[in-house]
Amino acid sequence: MSAKKTNAKMPEFLRKFFVALKRRPSIIALVALVVAFLIYSLNLTYISNTTAKIQGPGMGLCGFATMLFSLLSLVCFLNAFPRRKKPVLVMVIVMFCMFAVIIFCDVHYMGLIENAITRADNPIKLDKSTEYIAKAYNMLMDHIIVECIGVALILLMPLYTKLLRKINTSVTVEDYGKLGAIDISGED
Numbered sequence: 001m002s003a004k005k006t007n008a009k010m011p012e013f014l015r016k017f018f019v020a021l022k023r024r025p026s027i028i029a030l031v032a033l034v035v036a037f038l039i040y041s042l043n044l045t046y047i048s049n050t051t052a053k054i055q056g057p058g059m060g061l062c063g064f065a066t067m068l069f070s071l072l073s074l075v076c077f078l079n080a081f082p083r084r085k086k087p088v089l090v091m092v093i094v095m096f097c098m099f100a101v102i103i104f105c106d107v108h109y110m111g112l113i114e115n116a117i118t119r120a121d122n123p124i125k126l127d128k129s130t131e132y133i134a135k136a137y138n139m140l141m142d143h144i145i146v147e148c149i150g151v152a153l154i155l156l157m158p159l160y161t162k163l164l165r166k167i168n169t170s171v172t173v174e175d176y177g178k179l180g181a182i183d184i185s186g187e188d
Contacts, residue, residue: 010169019169025161026081032150033077037070040143046136047109053133054124056112062105066143069105073098077154099151106140106147113137 010018021027040047044067051059073095080091113133116124126134153160 015169015171018164018167022164022167022169024083025157025164026077028160029150029153029157030074030077032146032153033074036143036146036150037074039139039146040066040070043135043139046132046139049132050113050136053130054112054116056116059109059112062109062112066102066105066109069098069102073102095154096151099147102147103144106144110137110140 044063047063051063076091076095076098080088080095082088113136117126117133124130124133
């Protein structure tokens with residue numbers, strides 16, 4: 001029997017992509033959280049150099065907590081949304097607590113940078129040799145924004161799960177009239 005699979009609405013690679021998203025819509029929020037983690041971890045040099053230069057109270061602890069909880073929040077996310085099961089409420093609560101700590105640490109660190117730049121006695125000047133401080137500040141702002149996008153995607157997951165289920169990913173199989181020629185009676 002020669003059957004051809006066709007779907008006139010979308011290409012095959014796009015259909016497979018939507019099928020994967022329909023099966024596991026939590027991947028969308030996971031991608032945002034991974035991007036936030038990569039933004040922070042790939043720019044950790046700026047944070048370390050800024051901490052060494054400013055030496056504000058709790059700067060090192062904020063950097064450490066942000067890195068630790070960013071990684072642990074990914075683990076909690078994977079445990080909070082298991083495959084083909086309901087979300088684990090305890091893990092979801094722990095994950096949101098970690099997000100709150102991450103955002104608090106980022107905001108606190110940014111405040112310490114602002115205090116060091118604007119203090120009355122011996123402020124730190126931003127020039128070519130200390131441009132990493134401005135890069136750290138900007139990176140923390142980007143990290144907060146992407147982290148908040150990830151949190152919003154987690155909160156909106158029931159909504160876009162329903163929207164994804166409405167996308168037609170079925171494949172039509174055509175037999176070109178040859179289905180009637182198959183003998184199914186079992187007689188030889």
